[in-house]
Amino acid sequence: MPANEISFRIGGEAGQGVESSGAGFCQALTRAGLQVIGVPSYFERIRGGHNHYSIRAANREKPVWSVRETVDVLLALNAETVAEHLNCMSPNGVIIVDEDTDLEAMQSELDESDVQLLSVPIKEIAVKHGSDVMTNTAALAVAAAVSGFDVKYMMSVIEDNFRVKGDKIVNANQAVAQEAYDLATDQYGLLVSEALGDRESPPRLSLHCNTAFAMGTLVGGCKFVAGYPMTPWSSVLEYLSGHAAGWGMVVKHAEDEIAAVNMTIGAAYAGVRAMTGSSGGGFDLMTEGISLAAMTETPLVVLLAQRPGPATGLSTRTAQGDLMLAIYAAHGEFPRIVLAPHTPEEHFFAAARALNIAEKYQCLVIVLTDHYFANTVTCRDRSLFDLDAITVERGKWITAQELDDMDEYDRFAVTDDGVSPRVIPGSHPKAVFLTTSNEHREDGHISEDPYVVVDQISKRNRKLEGMRSEIRPPLREGPENADLTMVTWGSTYGPALEAMEILNENGGSANMVHFVDMWPFPTRAVQEALSDAKRIVVIEGNITGPLAHLIETHADIPIQERINKYDGRHFTYEYILAQLED
Amino acid sequence: MPANEISFRIGGEAGQGVESSGAGFCQALTRAGLQVIGVPSYFERIRGGHNHYSIRAANREKPVWSVRETVDVLLALNAETVAEHLNCMSPNGVIIVDEDTDLEAMQSELDESDVQLLSVPIKEIAVKHGSDVMTNTAALAVAAAVSGFDVKYMMSVIEDNFRVKGDKIVNANQAVAQEAYDLATDQYGLLVSEALGDRESPPRLSLHCNTAFAMGTLVGGCKFVAGYPMTPWSSVLEYLSGHAAGWGMVVKHAEDEIAAVNMTIGAAYAGVRAMTGSSGGGFDLMTEGISLAAMTETPLVVLLAQRPGPATGLSTRTAQGDLMLAIYAAHGEFPRIVLAPHTPEEHFFAAARALNIAEKYQCLVIVLTDHYFANTVTCRDRSLFDLDAITVERGKWITAQELDDMDEYDRFAVTDDGVSPRVIPGSHPKAVFLTTSNEHREDGHISEDPYVVVDQISKRNRKLEGMRSEIRPPLREGPENADLTMVTWGSTYGPALEAMEILNENGGSANMVHFVDMWPFPTRAVQEALSDAKRIVVIEGNITGPLAHLIETHADIPIQERINKYDGRHFTYEYILAQLED
C-alpha cells in the first residue's frame, strides 16, 4: 500500500446499491478534505450479476486521477465479491464481509493469502436500527473505522443525502453507521499502514463529468434540451429534467433521437440556446439533422457520450471509438468543432464554450465524452468552477434599429467571415424570412443558380478560419524535455498523468501532450509539441487509434508506439506503467 | 466546331420531355455507331422552369467522355432556351425553333450573332400526324437532317421505345420524324462543317450508370433490395422494382431509410445477397443500421449516390462531397470497403464485386456514385459487359456435413483472418444460434467479459488485412512520365481524360492517376503512382478536397494544386483546361 492513501472497493449484486454507496462514500471522503476518485463497474442488467465500485482516497494535496487496480480495503456485500477480487488485494489487505457470508468455497485461498478477513455482523446492525438495506452503511462504517477515517464525515453525507426520505431514515442510518464504526474501532482498530485521517482543504465538489456538463449548460444560458435516453448520455438528460423547472429551461424527452435533434434545431432557429446529445447509436440517427443545422446555419451543440460499439456494443462500459465519427459524420461539406474535455471543470466550461462557439459561428459543436467520465466521481476544488469565468457570447445579431434602416434583411448575407447576423424570426416586421435546407439565396429563398450556390457554399465553409481560432493547442504536462512523451485525449488523461508522476518520482523522465480540442485539428501546435519528442506513446481507449492516426496523417509525425485498450474497461496508471515496460 | 463531332443541346421546360428526347437521341446516335455522351441539367421541379440536355456525338473510334460547353446545334423547345444558350453557340451554330416561337426580345442579339436560326413548323408537323407532344420528335429530326445524321436510326429507336404505347403512336412519331427530316433536308441541307454520318462499330449499349449498377446486382445474384426513393438513388430502386419479378429478386419500397437498411440486414442475415442505397440524407439515417451490420457481421452493400449537401442541398445536381462520410460514418470501430466506379461497366462490375466482397468478409461495402453518373447516358461497347466475368464468391460457409461432425457451431468463431464460417440460420439442427448487436461470445451469446470483448473486437478488425487485398491501385492513364498529372476519382474521370488527350494532342504532356477503390486507402500504390509526378493537380467536385486531403495525409504527398467545382454542375474538359491554364 502506498503511504497516505487507500484503495477501497465495494462489490455486490446489481440492485444492492453498490454505486450509490460508492458515490456517497466518495462524498464523505471529499468532505474530509481528502483527494478522491470513484469509478463504478457494472453490467447491463438491473439486478443480480456482479458490480463493483473502486475508490482511491489520498491524504495529500495533489489530486488523485486514477483508481488503483490493487485493493486495500474490500467491502464484499456477497461471497462472489470475495472470489472475484481476492487476487487484487494488496498485502495485508482488509476484506469486510457480513458474518453470515458463506466463504467456504474459497476458504483455502483465503487461508493462503495474507488478507485480513473481517467477518462483521453488519446486516444484524442494519436490521437492528433500520432494515437490511442499510447493510452498506454498516459496511462503509467498518471500512472507515479500520482505515482511520472519521465517521463524522459519513454522518454528514447521510444527513444530506437521506434528508428527502425523512428524519427516520437519516437517524436509522446514522445509528447503523455509529454502531458499526464503534464495533470495528473496538474490535479491530486501524488495519492499514497509515490512518487516512482528514485535512484542511479548500471547499470541494464531488461530481460526475456529466453533471458538470449539465451544470455548464444551465450556467451557459442553454434554454432548451431535447433528448432520448441512452447510456451514458441519459444522466445529462435526467439532471436537466430535474433542474429545468425553476432554472428557465425546457427539457423534452422525445419519441426518438431524430425528433430530439430536430426539436433542438427548431428551438435554436427560434432563437434560444439549445443542446442535445446521445451515445453513438442515437448520434448516428441525428446525423441527418446535424446536416440540416449546417445548411440552415443553426447553432447546434451535441454531446456525444461514447461507449463501446459498433451497434449496442457494451452499453455500460467505456471506449473512445467515435472520434472520427464526430469529425466526419453527416453528409455534405461544412465546418464543425469537436471538443474533448478531460476533467469535471473542463466539462463544465466545455458546455458553456460550446454554446458560445455554436452561436458565434452559427455552427455545429460536438462535445465528446464517454462512459468513464459520465460515471466517475472526482473531487475537485470548488474554486475551479468559477461561475464568473463563464461569459455568454451570442455572436452577430442585427438590432431592431438596424432593421428599421434596412431595405431588406438578408438572413444569409455573404460576409467576409462567413457569419451572417441573425435575428429572432418574426421579431420585427422586416425579420420575416425563409430558412431552408435547400441551397438558397442571401434572403433565404431556394436557388439553384450556380453563382449563388458557390457563394453560399464558400461562405459557410469560410467560417472555418474563425472556428480554427477557437481551438486550443494540446495541454502539456510535466517537464519540458523528457525521454517519454505520452499523448492522450479525453479520459486517458488522469491515468496517464498519474503514471507520468510516478515515473518522474522514480527517476524517470516523462511528460504528456494532452489534446483538449480535437477538430479542426491543431496541426501546427501538435507539430510544435511533438516534433522534438524522443519517444512518443499515444494512449487511447480504442483499437484503431484515431488520435495516433490524426497525428501521423495531419501533423506528419510518425507514431511508433501506441497503447490501445478496448476491453470496455477504463485505463489505470498501473496498466499504463505495465504497458510502457513491455 | 471540332471535326467529325457535334455538340447538341435540347432545351425546354420541365415536363416537355427534354430528358427523354435527349436520351432517345443518344440511343439513335449510338445505334449509328457513333461515340455519344448525353447529360441532362434539370431543376428540382416537375413542370416549367428551364431544363436542358447536352449531347456530344462523334464519328470516331475513341469514346467521348465529356460533353462540350459550346453548342453546335441547339433544339430550342421554347424562346427561353434561345436566350439561355445563345452565348454558348459555336461559330455558325444552328438553332432550331418552332416557327411560332416569339424571339422578338432577343432579335437584336440573334442578328448580331452568326448563328443559323431555323424556324421550322415542327409543332404543325407534330399535330398533323399525331399531337403536339411529338414536337420534340420533329425537332430531333430537323437536327438530324442538318447534321447529316440518317433519320433511320431515329426510326428504329422510335419503334423500340414507343412499342409499348402501340403501333399508332409508333407510326405517328415516325411520320412526324420523316416529314420534318425531309423538310429540313430540302430546305437547309447540311449546316455543319462535316456530316456526322455513321460508322461500323461493335454492338454497343447506351445507358446510365445507375442502370448498369442495378443490372450488376441482378447478374451478381442479389436477391433482396429495400430502399426509399431519393434522388439520385431512386432510379436504381425503380429499375429493380421493374426487374424484380421474373428475375428472382424481392424489392421493397419501405416506409423510410431506417426500415430499408434494417430490412436489408434482416434479409442478408437470413442468407440472401442483399443491397440498399440512398443519397446522403437517407444514408445518414442508415448509419445506425450499418453499425448493426458491422457488429453482427452481416454482409451489407450500400450504394451512396451523392448530390450536393448538406441537408436537402441541390437534389437534382451533382457533387462529390460524401467521401469522408463513406469512410467514417456509423459509430464504433470496424473495417469497411469504399468503391468508386467511374464508367457504366465499372458500375456494373462494382455491384457484383461489392456483393462478393461483402460476403467474403461479412462486411460493409459502400459504393459511391453521384448524380452525374446516375443521369448521364454513355455509349459503351457491349463486350465490356462480359457476363461471364462476373463470378459469385460467397465466402466461408459451413456445410451440413461439417455441422453433423461438430459439437457446437460457433457463428462468431475467432479465426486467423477474422472471418467465421456462416450458415443459413435454422437450416440444420445445429445451425440454431444467437446473433446480437451487443458484444458477444463465439457462440453469439451476449458477453461483457473483457477477454471475450478483446477477442471479438480484434477478430472483426483483423478482417481489414484481407479486405485490403481487394483494393486495386489507382488507374494510370496517358504516358508514363508527364509534366502534368491530373488526379481524379468518380465522375471527374471522363472530363479529365478528354482534357488529357487534348493536351497531349496539342503538344502538351499530361497523364492521369484515377482512384477506383477509395478505402482502405491504397497508400503504397498512391505513393508509387505520384511520388515522381512533376505537377499534381487534384480535380474534385467538392469544396474541401477530400481526395487531395487523403493523399496529403495518408500518402504524405503534398498537393499544391487543386481544381474544385462545387456549383452543383458537372465538370467538362473545357472547364478543366481553362482552370489548368489559370
Added chain:
Amino acid sequence: MATLQEYAVDIRPTWCSGCGDFGIWNALKRAFVAAEYDPQDIVMVSGIGCGSKMNDYMRVNGLHTLHGRPVPVAQGVRLANTARKVICVHGDGDGYGEGGNHFLHAARRNMGIVDLVENNHVYALTRGQYSPTSYKGFKTSTSPFGVLEKPVNPLGLALSQGATFVARGHSLDLEQLQHLIVEALDHRGYAFIDVMQVCVTYNREMLYDWYREHTYKVDENGDYDPSDWDAAMKKAMEFPGGDRVPTGIIYRTEDVPAYEEGEPTLEAGPLVDQPLRTRPWEDYQILLDEQM
C-alpha cells in the same frame, strides 16, 4: 390587420399548373388574413416534397426542413416561442411515411401546432413512387404490379392516439379548406388537417371528377357532432377503404390542455423572451452546493 398582399413574395411557385398545392396556398394565405395574423406571427415549418415548398412562396417565417421531420422541428419552435403560431405543412410521404413516428406522437402530445398534410397519395417531387396513402393496387415505378399494402388511415391514426382536432379538406374546395385552417389556428392543442390534394402529374386517377364524385361534407345535413369520438372514428374509417370521402371537422375537443400549458418553465412566458439566466446570478451557486 394583415392583407393578402402582405403574404406575397416575388417568387412564382414551381408547381405544375393545375396542381392542388395552388389551392392550399391560397387557402392558407386567406386563412391567415381571416384569422388576423400578421406574417410576423407565423412560423411555417415544412418538410421536403412538392407541397413542402409552400413557405418559399409566401412571406412568413419559413423553415423548410428535412423530409419527414417538420413536426419535431415545429414542436421545438413552438416550445421556444409560444408567441408564434406554428404551422406545419408537408406531404403524405413526408408526414405518414418518413415522418410517421412524429405524427403518432404529435397526436398524443397535443402541442399547439397546426399540422397540415398535403395528401396527394403519391411521392410527387421524387417523380411518382407510391406513398403510404396510395390505394392497394396503385401502379407506380416502385409498385409496377400494384401496391400490396393497405393505405395508411391518417384520421384514424390521429383519433386513436387522442388527437384533439382532426379534420379533412381537399384542394378543390378552397372555402372549406380556409375555414378548416382558421379553426385549426384557433385550436388549443394539436390541430391535424389531412388535405386531399390533386397531383395532375402523378396521380391522374384522382382528379377533379374524382373529387366531385367522392367527397362530401360531414356537416352537410347539419347533424354531425364533431365532439362525438365514436362517430368521428366511424367517419375516419370510411376512407380509405370505402368510396365516400368525408370532409370537414371530423373531431374536435377544446377540453384537453396543450402540452405547453403543462410545462412549468413556460409559465413565465415564451422561452425566447426569458433571460438566458432566469435566476439571480448568486443562485447559480446552488448548483455547486448540490455537488458538495
Added chain:
Amino acid sequence: MATLQEYAVDIRPTWCSGCGDFGIWNALKRAFVAAEYDPQDIVMVSGIGCGSKMNDYMRVNGLHTLHGRPVPVAQGVRLANTARKVICVHGDGDGYGEGGNHFLHAARRNMGIVDLVENNHVYALTRGQYSPTSYKGFKTSTSPFGVLEKPVNPLGLALSQGATFVARGHSLDLEQLQHLIVEALDHRGYAFIDVMQVCVTYNREMLYDWYREHTYKVDENGDYDPSDWDAAMKKAMEFPGGDRVPTGIIYRTEDVPAYEEGEPTLEAGPLVDQPLRTRPWEDYQILLDEQM
C-alpha cells in the same frame, strides 16, 4: 415434436426476480412447443431493452438488433425466408417510441410475422425513464413533474391501420398468453400482441394487485366477437384511459392475404432457397439487350 428442453440454453436470464419477462419467456417457449415448432423453425428478432434479451435465453435463431428496429429487420428476414416463423419481441419504448413508424406500417403491411411487445410502461433497461405508454402524470427521472402526454394506444393504432390480428395479454396470466401466442403463430398476416408486463423495479404502481384489479378477458362471457371491428375499437379505447384493461384476442380476420402472398418472386418458394440467378444464364443477355 419439440419439447421445452430443446428451447433451453445454459444462460440464466439477467432479469430482476419477479420481472414479468420471466412469464413471457415461459409462455413463448410453451407456445412454441404447443404449436409444434422446432427451435430451427423460429427466428426471434428482438430490439434493445430488458425484454429484448429474450432470445439470449432460448435456443432459437435469435437476432437481437437495435433499439426500435426489430420490426423492419423481422420483415427482411421474413421476405428472405418464408419457411421460417418470424417473431418479433421487444419493449414498449422500442416498439412504440423509437420504433413507432415501423409499427404503424407493419400494421397495414400485414406481413406474416408475430409482433409481441412487452409493455411495462417504462424504459427499464435505461433505468426508469417514462415510455410512450406511461400514464399521464407518471413521475420518472425524465418526467419529475409527471408525464404531460397521453399514452400511446397501441391496440387502437394497430386497428386504425388495418391490422388483422390484435391481441392483449399480460405477464401474469401465462395460460392466456400462451394461447394468444399460439393463435398469433397461426395467423396469416401481421399478428400483434401487446403484453402488459410487470416491471418490479421501475413501475411499482402496476404490480400483481393492480393486474388482479384491472384486467379482464374480453371473452369471459363468451359473447365477444373478435371479427367485429367496431367492437374491437371500443375495446381498444378502454385502456389506456379507462380503468379496465381488456385482454384476449381483440380483433382477428383471416380474410386478408399476407404481404408476401402478393409478392410475385416468392411464388417460387422461399427466397433463400431459390438459386442466386433464377433464370438461365443466357437470359441475362436480355438485360443488355434492353440498353441497346
